[in-house]
Amino acid sequence: MPYLPSAAPLTRMADGTVKQVSPFTGTEVWTVPGRARRPLARPVAEVHDLEPHERTSTCAFCSERYLETPPEKARVVARSDGSFERLDDLPAAELFETVADFRRVPNLFEILSFDYWRANHGFELPDTARERLEAYLADPAGREHVSRVARTKLRASGQDPARWEAMSAAEQRAYAAPFFASGHDVVIARRHYTDDAVDSSGLASSGTLSVAEHRAYTRLVVQSAQSLYEANRWVRYVAVFQNWLRPAGASFDHLHKQLVGIDERGVSSQLELQRVRANPNIYNEMAVDYAAYHGLLVASNEHAVAFAGFGHRYPTLEVYSTSAVCEPWLMNHEEVDAVADLLHALHAATGAEVPSNEEWHHKPVDVDQPMPWHVTLKWRVSTLAGFEGGTKIYLNTIDPWSLRDRVVERLEDLRADRLIAPMAVGEECPTTPNRLLYNPVLTR
DSSP states (O other), X not given: OOOOOSSXXXXXXXXXXXXXXOTTTOOEEEEOTXXXXXXXXXXXXXXXXXXXXXXXXXXXXXXXXXXXXXXXSEEEEEOTTSOEEEEESOOGGGTTSSXXXXXXXXXXXXXXXXXXXXXXXXXXXXXXXXXHHHHHHHSHHHHHHHHHHHHHHHHHTTSOTTHHHHSOHHHHHHHHTHHHHOSEEEEEESOSBOTTOXXXXXXXXXXXXXXXXXHHHHHHHHHHHHHHHHHOTTOOEEEEEEEESGGGTOSSSSOEEEEEEESSOOHHHHHHHHHHHHOTTHHIIIXXXXXXXXXXXXEEETTEEEEEOOSOSSOEEEEEEOOSOOOGGGSOHHHHHHHHHHHHHHHHHHOTTSOEEEEEEOOOTTOOSOOOOEEEEEEOOSOOOHHHHHHOEEEOSSOHHHHHHHHHHHHHXXXXXXXXXXOEEGGGSOOOSOOOOOSHHHHX
């Protein structure tokens, strides 16, 4: 028997209230008429004219401040022909010889620290990381870089930065080990502000990137996720997410994604897996097909499809890869780019002033059940309060159909202006059932 939720995913009441139930988590959400009129954008609180130096040095993620983050694992730079090149493990002396369009660095304050992995799983510094640490410290520029970052971390942790100089060489190496073997990485975009920004309101978001830049950004994140799995055999899942603007949890208003290796599958994956085992075709039947039947498709291309999601606490857009391959790092470039293009278009339609969370979902490495790669883009435009806490019924201010109409209208304008990749929009999207090919039964 196919899996069926205990209640219909979407129910429209006589007064216009829309009740939603997630077919994957069981989360119950209501959209009450009238509440959708609230403003979505969160404008910058204090707007000022930009000084020239602010474009490259506003925060620690900016391009003149490479030495304020731990040593890079990789960077992507633009070539003269418009393509991109990845450079791995640059020494400190070469950091300013190129401009990184995107760079992958360890998070200075990991969610799961190096000590967590060592104490709980016996994880030790891998040979490749140890060799790089030694080489980095042997170079005067590298040693000064590590010393600077270490003192910053000590100060931020409430400790005396001078403690670094008091450490023995062995203690310094042990303290610096997470800078070279972190399980929590950040992928940082070059711009803090858009190239045409005249004041501090012109923040550079995912949607302000070019199509080619967003593809390069997505590819580096995919490669980084694979690298975290390969570097630590106790990692069971790599959480990939992007917090845009402070209301969505961002520490910096500078575009970046985070990747965190964890030693569990995660609650979301566990809940999904229960449903998938009951109905292996659930992602077609209760996600993409259900959205198509109810007029919620937003955009599609050859290898991906996007729709207005349902059963989410916040207005949510979803992008699904239609590939038969579940792991994004095993997909070909065209399949990864297809997801990147739809995601880029949705960010552009959302706008840089709307706080959002981008969350990636993929099959955990220890699961044999096929699960397609998909990404959710959640608009953080409401605040959970006592009603939600007491009832576990969440008030989502925009129903899926209103979300679909709002985004489709904007996508049509963006496509006409050639600011997004070619794609089908709204009613142009195919409604063919079982477009997701992750399920081997469908590919036979």
